[in-house]
Amino acid sequence: THFGFETVAEALKEQRVKNVFSSVASSYDSMNDFMSLGIHRLWKDHFVRSLNPGRHPLSTPPSTSTSSPNHQPGWNILDIAGGTGDIAFRMLDHASTTNHDAHTRVTVADINPSMLLEGRKRSLTTPYAHSPRLDFIEANAEDLHMIPSASIDLYTVAFGIRNFTHKDVALREAFRVLKPGGVFACLEFSKVNNPLFDAVYQRWSFGAIPLIGQMVAGDRDSYQYLVESIARFPSQAEFRGMIEDAGFLVPGKGWEDLTGGIAAVHRGVKP
Ligand code: SAM
Numbered sequence: 001t002h003f004g005f006e007t008v009a010e011a012l013k014e015q016r017v018k019n020v021f022s023s024v025a026s027s028y029d030s031m032n033d034f035m036s037l038g039i040h041r042l043w044k045d046h047f048v049r050s051l052n053p054g055r056h057p058l059s060t061p062p063s064t065s066t067s068s069p070n071h072q073p074g075w076n077i078l079d080i081a082g083g084t085g086d087i088a089f090r091m092l093d094h095a096s097t098t099n100h101d102a103h104t105r106v107t108v109a110d111i112n113p114s115m116l117l118e119g120r121k122r123s124l125t126t127p128y129a130h131s132p133r134l135d136f137i138e139a140n141a142e143d144l145h146m147i148p149s150a151s152i153d154l155y156t157v158a159f160g161i162r163n164f165t166h167k168d169v170a171l172r173e174a175f176r177v178l179k180p181g182g183v184f185a186c187l188e189f190s191k192v193n194n195p196l197f198d199a200v201y202q203r204w205s206f207g208a209i210p211l212i213g214q215m216v217a218g219d220r221d222s223y224q225y226l227v228e229s230i231a232r233f234p235s236q237a238e239f240r241g242m243i244e245d246a247g248f249l250v251p252g253k254g255w256e257d258l259t260g261g262i263a264a265v266h267r268g269v270k271p
Pocket of ligand 1: 017080081082083084085086087109110111112115139140141142157158159160163164165
């Protein structure tokens, strides 16, 4: 607005998100396990397996074909809001073990230095410590100026996009950095389909999760924020529309529900 109210509110939201993730960074992994009863690990495994990183060829667009002079073997993956590296390590493991691909590389980008620090620490216990296949950068998903246009084969964002202030801007940035034929893939909390299951789920989210946050991490407010941000995130169909609005082609129905819609995987392809 003329009075800058929107800008102030947006800056406050960005700061709030930063504070939340700074305060949960060290307990983030164990809290994820508590909150989802360990299911987030299965969702992440499924997400990565279904993307099949390192498979040859990724697609057959001219820019990524092996005849291109700029062709580099392996996939160039950008994991946005990659936090503690959960998705990145799985991507590299899958490329190496399932597809025998030693070239696929992942850049983990996150707005929060504390989360990146946890990711770097964790990477020391993986085979990718100090490997050129794994990189960490501090970046806001809404402004990826350090990433050249049309340079990425696969853009992933897991449990991150609901925290972005301008999701449409982030989706357009995803579109810009992807190569033609490149894939946008998002794993995010979504809307539960069955009303009965939803009632139980809402009680769990709003009742138990802030309480567990308080008991385990001594931080009720951050977990209350996480639960509210999940409730505010658009439905599967609305989010599909946002992906299309950014210019992506959305194959088939456009999403896959996980655990009755508690989470969903959305995909888009850059034409
Ligand atoms: N992807 C990881 C996972 O699945 O475990 C981490 C998800 S964590 C719930 C959300 C992450 O989004 C945090 O690390 C936070 O710092 C990051 N984040 C929030 N807003 C962001 C933005 N605008 N740009 C980049 N990262 C952001």
